[in-house]
Amino acid sequence: MHDKGHVAVIDFGSQYTQLIVRRVRELGFFAMLYALEDFPNIGEPGAIILSGGPRSTSEPDAPDLDFEALKAFNVPVLGVCYGMQLLNLKFGGTIEPSDRREYGPAELFPTSRTGIYEGLSEKSQVWMSHSDTVKVIPACAEILATNQHKTPVSLKWGENFYGIQFHPEVTHSHEGLRILHNFLLTADELMPFKIEDFKREMIEGIREKCGNKQVVCGVSGGVDSTVLAVLLKEAGANVRAIFVDHGLMRKDEGDEVRSNFHRMGVPIETVDCSERFLAALAGESDPEKKRVIIGNLFIDVFWDAVGDAEILAQGTLYPDVIESASNAKSKASKIKTHHNRVDRILELQAQGKVLEPLAELFKDEVRELGHSLGIAPDILNRHPFPGPGLAVRCPGEVTQERLDIIRECDAIFIGKLKEHGWYDKVWQSYACLVPVKTVGVKGDERSYEWAISLRAVVSEDAMTADWVELPYEILRETSHRILNEVKGINRVLYDVSTKPPASIEWE
Numbered sequence: 001m002h003d004k005g006h007v008a009v010i011d012f013g014s015q016y017t018q019l020i021v022r023r024v025r026e027l028g029f030f031a032m033l034y035a036l037e038d039f040p041n042i043g044e045p046g047a048i049i050l051s052g053g054p055r056s057t058s059e060p061d062a063p064d065l066d067f068e069a070l071k072a073f074n075v076p077v078l079g080v081c082y083g084m085q086l087l088n089l090k091f092g093g094t095i096e097p098s099d100r101r102e103y104g105p106a107e108l109f110p111t112s113r114t115g116i117y118e119g120l121s122e123k124s125q126v127w128m129s130h131s132d133t134v135k136v137i138p139a140c141a142e143i144l145a146t147n148q149h150k151t152p153v154s155l156k157w158g159e160n161f162y163g164i165q166f167h168p169e170v171t172h173s174h175e176g177l178r179i180l181h182n183f184l185l186t187a188d189e190l191m192p193f194k195i196e197d198f199k200r201e202m203i204e205g206i207r208e209k210c211g212n213k214q215v216v217c218g219v220s221g222g223v224d225s226t227v228l229a230v231l232l233k234e235a236g237a238n239v240r241a242i243f244v245d246h247g248l249m250r251k252d253e254g255d256e257v258r259s260n261f262h263r264m265g266v267p268i269e270t271v272d273c274s275e276r277f278l279a280a281l282a283g284e285s286d287p288e289k290k291r292v293i294i295g296n297l298f299i300d301v302f303w304d305a306v307g308d309a310e311i312l313a314q315g316t317l318y319p320d321v322i323e324s325a326s327n328a329k330s331k332a333s334k335i336k337t338h339h340n341r342v343d344r345i346l347e348l349q350a351q352g353k354v355l356e357p358l359a360e361l362f363k364d365e366v367r368e369l370g371h372s373l374g375i376a377p378d379i380l381n382r383h384p385f386p387g388p389g390l391a392v393r394c395p396g397e398v399t400q401e402r403l404d405i406i407r408e409c410d411a412i413f414i415g416k417l418k419e420h421g422w423y424d425k426v427w428q429s430y431a432c433l434v435p436v437k438t439v440g441v442k443g444d445e446r447s448y449e450w451a452i453s454l455r456a457v458v459s460e461d462a463m464t465a466d467w468v469e470l471p472y473e474i475l476r477e478t479s480h481r482i483l484n485e486v487k488g489i490n491r492v493l494y495d496v497s498t499k500p501p502a503s504i505e506w507e
């Protein structure tokens with residue numbers, strides 16, 4: 001639907017490729033990611049960015065694209081890292097392969113602070129992650145910038161082709177966004193990215209597809225499914241929101257979800273099956289097996305509730321779409337383990353009955369959409385909560401007693417973060433049971449009870465995370481309340497592990 005005047009980002013496999021798309025959108029232009037195999041079927045872009053990648057252009061089967069087709073678009077092209085090396089080869093230059101990878105900050109010196117370097121500092125920090133470098137520069141090329149060793153790290157070939165060795169999309173490249181913006185301004189006309197325009201188009205799309213038919217969507221209280229349900233309502237769809245309460249929710253969460261939906265005027269049906277989940281999980285300690293049990297039961301319960309739905313709406317986001325396109329093979333094999341209920345989704349998909357209105361948006365954009373739909377900030381700014389719920393915060397066997405303890409401790413901790421104004425400064429926070437009994441003293445008696453671990457992290461995309469230096473006051477008050485109020489806990493710990501090597505959840 002948006003394949004004219006957009007910025008087409010061609011994926012050569014770098015871990016940062018998605019980030020390029022996000023940054024372009026942050027700069028106010030619509031960008032889409034394309035697999036290399038899709039090239040040149042990328043619509044009519046207004047600019048093209050060739051991403052970085054882990055491979056070397058000197059490998060015999062190195063990723064390549066049709067250069068004549070690239071030129072035929074007649075729009076500005078920016079090659080980043082691998083993309084730059086590929087362009088240099090295409091224009092008749094050479095690359096010097098290297099076994100050693102340069103990874104980390106470097107200094108950038110633009111030769112003239114004009115064009116894509118307009119407004120930059122004389123010296124700027126950029127982020128490098130490459131092994132090969134350009135060697136012979138063809139006659140048609142101009143050096144736009146060098147690094148601290150006077151090696152060229154940015155080139156321009158002819159009128160429209162630019163190359164940069166570093167990654168402008170990561171925050172460690174201090175003026176990277178400016179360079180990206182300057183590049184985009186060299187394009188004649190680009191499609192702007194405005195959430196209000198998207199909202200209008202999504203609503204029209206929903207009306208066209210749904211008419212008076214009943215639309216079912218699963219909701220969890222999380223941001224994506226809430227925005228989806230409210231968007232459907234806003235479009236006037238005949239929506240049925242189904243909330244599967246698997247009993248692994250936080251304290252009072254089910255009631256909060258229901259009251260939020262009532263407040264927003266979206267009908268919600270709860271399927272309460274906590275006992276079924278607890279029974280299914282009984283005696284199981286293996287984290288992977290726990291996940292499979294929960295996942296399969298969830299699908300069963302949800303589809304029983306869906307019945308003969310005419311249309312199923314899902315809160316799929318753009319990163320899921322990109323991921324499933326690039327992992328088509330591994331996804332397919334995973335689906336098999338999810339037994340026959342998945343056939344139902346595939347069947348509905350084949351009949352055009354699956355609606356995924358958010359599939360072009362990133363998480364931050366979904367929040368922005370939610371905001372423009374009038375959804376309260378406390379719902380939109382909720383910390384992420386995993387699908388398998390407290391089961392991943394209860395290492396070992398999941399029992400009612402353990403869940404109740406986690407709920408109480410978590411509510412105390414989150415309450416303290418909110419009270420001290422720290423909830424919104426933290427990306428995710430929670431309490432996790434450490435099911436190891438140790439000795440303590442309660443009154444005159446020795447106690448032999450479990451520990452609880454508190455975790456608060458900051459992260460941009462959950463791929464990496466750092467623990468938060470919370471004020472001692474919050475930790476002290478939380479610990480005091482937990483030790484005094486929660487039966488079964490005699491120790492409170494604060495988790496100071498980064499990801500990697502730890503993960504965010506304990507599982």
Ligand code: XMP
Nearest residue numbers: 384385386387388428462499503504505506
């Ligand atoms: P980890 O523990 O892998 O978590 O560092 C990264 C992020 O993903 C969340 N998470 C999940 N979210 N279903 C979800 O919807 C899941 O099964 C799941 N497992 C982990 C986790 O809370 C963190 O934000």
